Each structure stands twice: as structure tokens, then as C-alpha cells.
Amino acid sequence: MDALTGAWTWLTTGANWRGESGAGHRLAEHLYFSGVCLAVSCLLALPLALWLGHIGKGGALAVNLSNVGRAVPTLAVLVLLTLTPLGRHGDLPTILALVLFAVPPLLTNAYLGMREVDRAVVEAARGMGMSPWQVFRKVELPLAYPLVMTGLRVATVQVIATATLAAMAGQGGLGRIITAGFNTYDTAQVVAGALIVGALALLVEGLLVVAGRVFDPMRRRRSTA
Amino acid sequence: MSTPNCLAANDWICAEYVRSRAQELTDATVQHVWITVVSVLIGLAIAFPLALLVRARPRLSGPVLGVTTVFYTIPSLAMFSLLLPLLGLSAALVVTGLVLYSLTILVRNVLAGLAAVPEEAREAARGMGYGPGRLLWEVELPLALPAMMAGVRMATVSTIALTTVGALVDYGGLGTLITTGLKSFFKAQVLTASVLCVLLAVAADLLLLGLQRLLTPWTRRRGSGGAGRGGRIRVAEAG
Numbered sequence A: 001m002d003a004l005t006g007a008w009t010w011l012t013t014g015a016n017w018r019g020e021s022g023a024g025h026r027l028a029e030h031l032y033f034s035g036v037c038l039a040v041s042c043l044l045a046l047p048l049a050l051w052l053g054h055i056g057k058g059g060a061l062a063v064n065l066s067n068v069g070r071a072v073p074t075l076a077v078l079v080l081l082t083l084t085p086l087g088r089h090g091d092l093p094t095i096l097a098l099v100l101f102a103v104p105p106l107l108t109n110a111y112l113g114m115r116e117v118d119r120a121v122v123e124a125a126r127g128m129g130m131s132p133w134q135v136f137r138k139v140e141l142p143l144a145y146p147l148v149m150t151g152l153r154v155a156t157v158q159v160i161a162t163a164t165l166a167a168m169a170g171q172g173g174l175g176r177i178i179t180a181g182f183n184t185y186d187t188a189q190v191v192a193g194a195l196i197v198g199a200l201a202l203l204v205e206g207l208l209v210v211a212g213r214v215f216d217p218m219r220r221r222r223s224t225a
Numbered sequence B: 001m002s003t004p005n006c007l008a009a010n011d012w013i014c015a016e017y018v019r020s021r022a023q024e025l026t027d028a029t030v031q032h033v034w035i036t037v038v039s040v041l042i043g044l045a046i047a048f049p050l051a052l053l054v055r056a057r058p059r060l061s062g063p064v065l066g067v068t069t070v071f072y073t074i075p076s077l078a079m080f081s082l083l084l085p086l087l088g089l090s091a092a093l094v095v096t097g098l099v100l101y102s103l104t105i106l107v108r109n110v111l112a113g114l115a116a117v118p119e120e121a122r123e124a125a126r127g128m129g130y131g132p133g134r135l136l137w138e139v140e141l142p143l144a145l146p147a148m149m150a151g152v153r154m155a156t157v158s159t160i161a162l163t164t165v166g167a168l169v170d171y172g173g174l175g176t177l178i179t180t181g182l183k184s185f186f187k188a189q190v191l192t193a194s195v196l197c198v199l200l201a202v203a204a205d206l207l208l209l210g211l212q213r214l215l216t217p218w219t220r221r222r223g224s225g226g227a228g229r230g231g232r233i234r235v236a237e238a239g
Helices: A001-014 A023-055 A059-071 A073-083 A094-117 A121-128 A130-169 A173-185 A187-214 A221-225 B015-019 B022-055 B059-074 B076-088 B091-114 B119-127 B130-167 B174-183 B187-215 B227-238
Strands: none
Touching: A001 B076, A023 A059, A023 A094, A023 A130, A023 A173, A023 B130, A059 A094, A059 A187, A059 B022, A059 B130, A073 A094, A073 A187, A073 B130, A073 B187, A094 A130, A094 A173, A121 A130, A121 B076, A130 A173, A130 B076, A130 B130, A173 A187, A173 B076, A173 B119, A173 B130, A187 B076, B015 B022, B022 B059, B022 B091, B022 B130, B022 B187, B059 B091, B076 B091, B076 B119, B076 B130, B091 B130, B119 B130, B130 B174, B130 B187, B174 B187
């Protein structure tokens, strides 16, 4: 309990939030990296996955990619990238690692979402004279939507976790509060940093769940079904 | 002979490093393996009864799956830090964190495995006079094994990768070599430890696949009957 009251005191002390290494700046850094990298990853992965799913090719790649992604330690990639010449370009290693770990879940889930659309429904849509674009836009995409959103959620959780780990590779972000606390044996700060990171991850996950429901193109039909 | 010079030149690949630090590498690998094995075994020992409980009381499925998903959402660095006041700088801290992560995958896969048991098989066993215990042990468990093993493989592979974060409290196995290598800018140490880590994950995956084949000889005749289902669970839950 001591640690929790200590963490609470840390969190409610205004001075800890201000300045270059304050929690406010770290949070902004964290959100900025995560947001940019997630957007880039979506732009890279989603069109490719949806297209591959539409034409029905490249399944082995899409599925194996996420298995490989799980076997590779995030920390190792972050440290390796930091030691390459890229490490001299400030935040580049973090950004690259974030994209590398966000792409597999996006790609795999979007691809599977497209492939799991009932073939009979697609055939029926073709039979009604829909063009390939109409089939994609009006039939496949709405039916694939839940898995695409699952991929987005998994990727977001991964991105926030990776951005936190970047601190162990000497980069910025909220993880720095935790590693700085470890370096000064300040348990209160470590726990406070962990609470901020945990709360952020859960909040973002919750928001995505809600957003997924609100923007579901099949919302009314699914709920009555 | 240019090999010893690769240490001085700080090359990425250095045979001299592997030779001269063989003991250090072995110790780190051994630590990595035991932390992973203990974590997955404890995870399985908790996940299995939990899955049985959820199956017996479906009302509990929401809370149990919800809580394990929350664990999975919390970034590893934060998870280990939150356990610090409770467990201090110890191997127990790393193992506890890894167990909590493995629960999400294991509980879901055990449940999926049990759900995949055909109702007819259950009925037939009951008709033959099997009690609940014998039904579980001799009928349901073997039939649920492919999906459960898919979960164990997934949990093991991701635990091996996550163990590296234990370097935070100096119990990270190969991860500790990675972070100390970063501090001294020792490229060969970082690359060697990283590669060993990935090799460890691949080896564990293949070993468990072999074990699964050995335990379920009847699936081989049916071809890839269980693989499709396992594959889908794998992707939907953890990506």
C-alpha cells in the first residue's frame, strides 16, 4: 500500500508533470509516436491486405507474418535498431520498430476478415451484376469489418507497449518515467509511471471497442440478427 | 587470423565473442529457458481449472475473459513495474508477469478446445457409464488437445520474447545481455543474444509441435483436421 500512496503523491505533484522530462511531455511524445506510426502502418498494411483478400492470394504470407512477429522480441529489435547508424537519427529506431510490430496484426486480421466472407454471398452479389469494386465496397468490406477492427485493436495495444519499451533502448516516451525511477531506486515513480501507461493502454483499447461498435456498417443488421 | 580483431572492431558478427563468452551465453540461455518453462507451466496450471470453472459456470466467462484481456492490454514494462512493490527485484516478479500474460491465450484456447469436443462423443461416453472425471480425462482432454497445444505453443513463443523485458530487474535471460550490450555499445553481444532468442522461440515451437503429434497420433490420419481451427484462434486473439 505504501507504494500506491507514494505513486499517488507522485501523480498529484504538479512538478512531476512539467518540463522536458515531465509526465506531460512524455505523454505527448508517446501519443504522437503511437498515433503517427499507427496511421502509417494502416496505410501500408490495410490496402495490401484488403486487396490480397479480395483476389484471394498470399494467405500463407499474411498468416505467417503475425506468427513471426510474435517470436521476435520487441526489445531486441529496438536495441538492434538503436545500435545501427539509424540510431543517430533521434527517434527513427522507435518509429521503425513501432511500424514493424503494428503491420503483422493489421495485415493478418484484415486478410482473414476478407477471406472468411461467405463465398456464396460474394457469388450472389456477382450474380446480381455487381462490379468487382461494388462487391468489395458493399459486400466484402462490411462483412470483413469486425476482423479489421480486431487487427486495429491488437496493433494499437502492440504500438503502445512497444513505445513504452523504447525507454529501455534509451528512447523517449512514457517508459522513461519508469526506467528513470528504476535508475534512482524510486519505487513510487516506477509505479506512477506504470499506472499512467496501464491507464493509457486500457483507455485506448476501450475507446477502440466503442468506436468499433459505433462505426460498424452492419450495426443494425447484426443486432437484429 | 582476423577473428580476435572483430571484438576490437566491434563487429556485429563475431565468432571470437561466442567462443570467449560461451559461459555467459549459456548461463543467460539457461535462465531464459527456465523462466519461460516455469511461467508457461504455472500459467497452464491456473488456466486449465479456470477454463473448467468458466465452462461449468458460463456466467463467469465475461469477468474471467475480461480480466485476462486487461492483463494482456497492459504493456510489459508497466506490468513488471506494477509488481515491483509486491515482489521486489526478483525472478518471481518476472515469472508472475509472464504468467499473467500467458493466461489470456491459454484460457481461451483451453475453452476453445473443450468447446470443439463433439457432443456425440460426450453422449457416447456418458452412455457407456463414464463419470465426469473419467469423461474429462479420457474423452474430452484428448479431443481438446490440438487446440490446447496451439495455445501452449503460442503462449510459449510469446513468453520467450517477453522474458527479455525481465532485463529491467536483471532477470531477463538473454534480454539482460541485450540491455547490457546496449550500455557498452557491444554490437556482437546484442546481435548474438537476439538471434539466440529467436532461435529459442523457433526450437520451442517445433518441439511442442512434435510433442503434439506424439500425443495425438489419430489426427495424422485425418490430415490437418485440427489445424484450421487452431490457426483461426491463434490469429483472432493475439495477432
